[in-house]
Amino acid sequence: MAPGDLITRPGQVQYGELLLGAGTPYRWRSIGGWEDLPALDSGTVPRSGAHGAFPGRLLAQARTITLDGLIVRAPRATIGATVAALNAGTAPVEDERPLVAWLDERGPLLAYARPTRRAIPASLGYRLGTITGGAIEFQATDPHRYELAEHAVSAALPMSEAGLSWPLTWPLPFGEPGSTGALSTMNVGDADTHPVVEFRGPVTGPSLTNLSMGDVIEYDIPLAASDVLTVDTLAGTAVLNGTASRIYTATSRSVPEQTFTLAPGITNLIFRAAPGSNNPTASATVRYRSAYW
Numbered sequence: 001m002a003p004g005d006l007i008t009r010p011g012q013v014q015y016g017e018l019l020l021g022a023g024t025p026y027r028w029r030s031i032g033g034w035e036d037l038p039a040l041d042s043g044t045v046p047r048s049g050a051h052g053a054f055p056g057r058l059l060a061q062a063r064t065i066t067l068d069g070l071i072v073r074a075p076r077a078t079i080g081a082t083v084a085a086l087n088a089g090t091a092p093v094e095d096e097r098p099l100v101a102w103l104d105e106r107g108p109l110l111a112y113a114r115p116t117r118r119a120i121p122a123s124l125g126y127r128l129g130t131i132t133g134g135a136i137e138f139q140a141t142d143p144h145r146y147e148l149a150e151h152a153v154s155a156a157l158p159m160s161e162a163g164l165s166w167p168l169t170w171p172l173p174f175g176e177p178g179s180t181g182a183l184s185t186m187n188v189g190d191a192d193t194h195p196v197v198e199f200r201g202p203v204t205g206p207s208l209t210n211l212s213m214g215d216v217i218e219y220d221i222p223l224a225a226s227d228v229l230t231v232d233t234l235a236g237t238a239v240l241n242g243t244a245s246r247i248y249t250a251t252s253r254s255v256p257e258q259t260f261t262l263a264p265g266i267t268n269l270i271f272r273a274a275p276g277s278n279n280p281t282a283s284a285t286v287r288y289r290s291a292y293w
Contacts, residue, residue, distance in 0.1 A: 003098035018089030029069025070134030193291035194234035203282035205274030
C-alpha cells in the first residue's frame with residue numbers, strides 16, 4: 001500500500017494501514033506538532049569581547065506529532081474490536097512507517113514516524129460505545145514533511161551529435177540530438193530535500209554534480225550493465241545491487257552523502273564518468289520528494 005492511499009478528504013490521518021479522522025470510528029480534535037517548527041539545536045556561541053553572539057548552525061530535532069481529543073465510537077457489541085484495531089495499528093514498532101495528514105486545501109503531506117504513546121481512557125462511556133479524551137503520540141526522527149508524489153529524472157552520459165549527413169539534402173539532416181548528461185529537479189517545498197541517486201552501468205567512476213552548490217558525489221567503481229549503485233543521501237549509504245555497501249569507493253572529490261541535498265526551487269545537475277567511459281546506456285536517476293518544515 002502506498003502512503004496516503006486510504007485518505008480521501010481533509011481531516012484524515014493515515015498511519016500505515018490505519019485511517020483516523022473524518023468518516024472513521026476514530027475522530028480527533030487537534031493535531032499538534034504538524035504545522036509547528038521542530039525544536040532546534042543551536043550552534044550559536046556568545047562573543048567573548050563584544051555584545052551578541054556568533055551565529056551557528058540550527059539543526060532540527062525529531063518531530064513529535066500528537067493527535068489530541070481522540071474520540072472512539074462504535075456499537076456496544078463491537079467497541080472492543082474497534083479499540084483492538086486501534087491498538088494493533090499503533091503498536092510500538094522498530095522501523096518508522098508513513099504518517100500522512102491532510103488538513104486543508106494544500107493537500108496531504110507525508111512524514112515517517114512511529115507511535116511513542118497512546119492513551120485510551122476506560123471510563124463509563126466505554127461500555128456505551130463512546131470513548132473520549134484519548135490521545136496518540138508519534139515521533140518522526142526525520143523532522144521534514146514531504147509531498148506524496150515521488151519525482152524521478154534521468155540522464156545518460158554526454159554523447160556528441162551526429163551532425164550533418166553528406167551529401168546535403170533539404171531539410172538539413174542534423175541527426176538525433178546528443179545527450180548532455182544534464183538533468184534538473186524542482187523542489188516546490190521550503191526545505192532542502194535528500195534525493196536517492198541510482199547509477200546504472202555500464203560505467204566506471206560515476207559522478208553527479210550539483211551545479212548550484214558545486215557539490216559532487218563520485219565513486220571509484222566499475223559498474224557492469226546489470227549493476228545499480230544506489231546512493232541514499234538521507235541515510236548516507238551507497239549500496240550495490242541492493243545488498244553490498246560500496247560507501248568506501250567514494251572519491252576524495254565526493255562530499256559526505258548526507259550533505260548532498262536539493263534546495264527549494266530548481267537544481268541543475270550533471271552526470272559524468274571516468275575518461276573513456278561513455279556507454280550510451282549508462283544512466284543516473286535522481287528520485288526525490290519536495291520537502292517542507
